[in-house]
Amino acid sequence: MTTKSALTVIGAKPLPQETHSCWSCGSMRAAHFCEACGKVQPPQPVDYFTFFGLPPRLDLDVTQLEKDFYDLSRRLHPDLSARAGSDEQEWSLEQSSMLNDAYRTLRDPIRRTEYLLHLEGRVLEEQSKIATEQARATGELKKQIVPPDLLEEVFELNMQLEELRRNQKMQEDDPALISEIKKHKTALEARHEALLQELHTHWKAWDKLIAHTQPEGAPGSEERAQITGKMLDVLNRRNYIRNLLRDVNAALES
């Protein structure tokens, strides 16, 4: 019934920020508020990077992002327009919700990458329609394809988890089994860490590519698709491991 998107406009490409004049004092301005009189401006449908005046780069300086977030909050938050007209209040509400949504997405490395992939028209496995339909057809919750290099390990781990749950039900204790599972857990955590490292190298490649936009980094180019494809692969594997780790932790804690 639903398709999902975090964006106002699905698949929107970064728009060059247009220049407008302030509705209140007439000064030229190019941001969310007027530099001259401080008034909040009607929101423009832009992507989150553009909202912060950034190119779609992945290796972001999060400290600077936080500073920009605080500065913009001091301009856009509805508290500041509590005494203003209803239009201004409405704009301030929309602008600050966009600011918060954008900051929440960009400050987190995974969400930021997912968002960029989304802008590039890439779909994560977890969210893909096909996966959802398949899960629905079999009447199960969404399942993911096991990354091939993990098949054997996952098979063994699932058996052990099942045994652990059985033991817990019978109130039996098997320290050897628990120690085996913990070993798997450590291995998975190491894999997770390695994937994040790998993602970081793809970030660097992406940032380098878009720094020289012409001609190979142009939207839709093969180079672009190649890098986003690699990132997509990392995220899919990472999501799988994260879910697995969640199951392991839940089993160990109960």
Add this chain to the structure above:
Amino acid sequence: MSADHIVGIDLGTTNSLVAFMQGETPLVIPGEDGSNLLPSVVALDGNNQPVIGNSARKQLIETPERAVYSVKRLMGRGVEDIQDELKLFPFRLADDLHPGEVLRITLGDKTFTPPEISALILRQLKRNAERYFGGPVTKAVITVPAYFNDAQRQATKDAGRIAGLEVLRLVNEPTAASLAYGLDKKQNGIVAVYDLGGGTFDISILKLHDGIFEVIATNGDTHLGGDDIDNLLITIALDDIRGDLGVDLRRNAEAVQAIRKAVIEGKIALSSQPSIKLDIDLPQAKRYQREITRERFEQLIQPIIDRTVGPCKQAMKDAGLKPEQIDEVVLVGGSTRIPKVRALVRELFRREPHTDLNPDEVVALGAAVQANILGGGSLATQNMLLLDVTPLSLGIEVAGGVTDKIILRNSTIPASATQFYTTQVDGQANVAIHVLQGERELANDCRSLARFDLKGIPPMAAGIPRVEVKFLIDANGILHVSAREQRSGKEAEIQVQPSYGLTDEQVENMILDSFDNAEEDFRRRQLIEARNEAATILAALEKGKTSAAWGQLTTDEKRQIAKMEKALIAVKAEDDHAAIRKGIDALNQGTTRLAELMMDTAVSSALKGKNMDEADLGEGPTAPHPMAKAEFE
């Protein structure tokens, strides 16, 4: 004083307060009885007129069927949500309630919804503030538990409107408290606010950064507080009485209220004493006596206060912080006076919590700070900005009864999410959307907020329409929904059926003082209050004349006083409240020396330590209102 006072209100489960910023300092405005706390109790008097606060509390013992307390527990909830409450609280629901309908409580032979009862409390606070300012008050910031859901917030906002207040902002209680604390200590760091009140528990973790108060995680339980301790003690007493004396008093409302009053007093005393003795007169000339040591009390309440541990740990986990990374812990709410609660907080966060500000007042003071910020700010609040979060995830029910979360808990508000919907049948014109709030996977386990019907989708083949629905949580934590069909660009109509709430029309009809009469009512009330105060000071003067101190005044002083007395008697008969106030002030001034003399003489034992003004009158609008001092154990 400017005409546009915005007050801060703490609408509590047990007590409510109103405060405002006087210059650079937030102050609590006392009621006519001089008390800063207005008990959140509402009763109907013999003439079916509502009474609020201490007088209602008296009625709670005498005519419990005409009084109600802890109504905050019912805000924004349906009859099926409150089955646990009904076992423990003497809420008398209306007989003709239907499932899904807004609750109605019976007082005498009338019924009231929870927002209406809260509105009566708010109106009393509004009057207290108006009396203090000598002018109407129409705008307020009201605090709510951080863990309140959408329906509970909406109900609170409705209560404000019914009371004739424009609610500029709902602020989360722990966040408000942090504002009050942050006013003095402009510093950066991580602060945890542990707020255990009469009926609700909140934990909020904030990051303070150059005047920005950024909430990073919040958690809580909207049905956990001092009330639960009281109910436990009442249950124990009732069981004891049944066992020892062989009488079952559970259905005897008067006796239960007498027991409740005694155990609450005992509970409070146990914060400073090693043991207390309950001694309660019961019907049929029976008597219940029992000693409770602090040790026993602490054992009894352990399971209750342990329920705060889970939310604290979850909030720290959500914030990605360890206890060592938290710089300060602040205690809020009357229940944090209990030494065992303090010990628990100390252990949880591994540091000594702050208790500098009165835990009963700090939320109201913070609400006043936020009111000041919304009013344009002042030197004290400039640069202060509150960035709060939504406590619960917002979700949509999708196929299979599963919740699809679209705004996660602890997202900074305002926050938004956009969903796209399409049709499943050719020509389908409506799409039903079920909005949920909560953390559970299944829709049935989450709180149903509302059902929306998207209507008027242009006729198209199945799957072709693309309806964009925007969900926006505003700075009050309240949800707004708008929809647009993208293929046709047509605004889709949304019909909202809040799961538990009043419609706009119902709220309109409940507004207490219709605005036509508001000014007139206000003037009349001011006159009555001024006359009452004049009568009190005149009576006090009569009494003073019989004291030994009177003889020590000079003839000239006596003549001056007589003149002012005569003038006050004269204006009291007129209907100009300002003139009466002037007369009261003059007489107050003129009798200062008399009051001083009376204080010096032994005869004045009844007035000892006070001047005449304070002795009998309560606080007049011209009397100084220092911020009430924190209470220390």
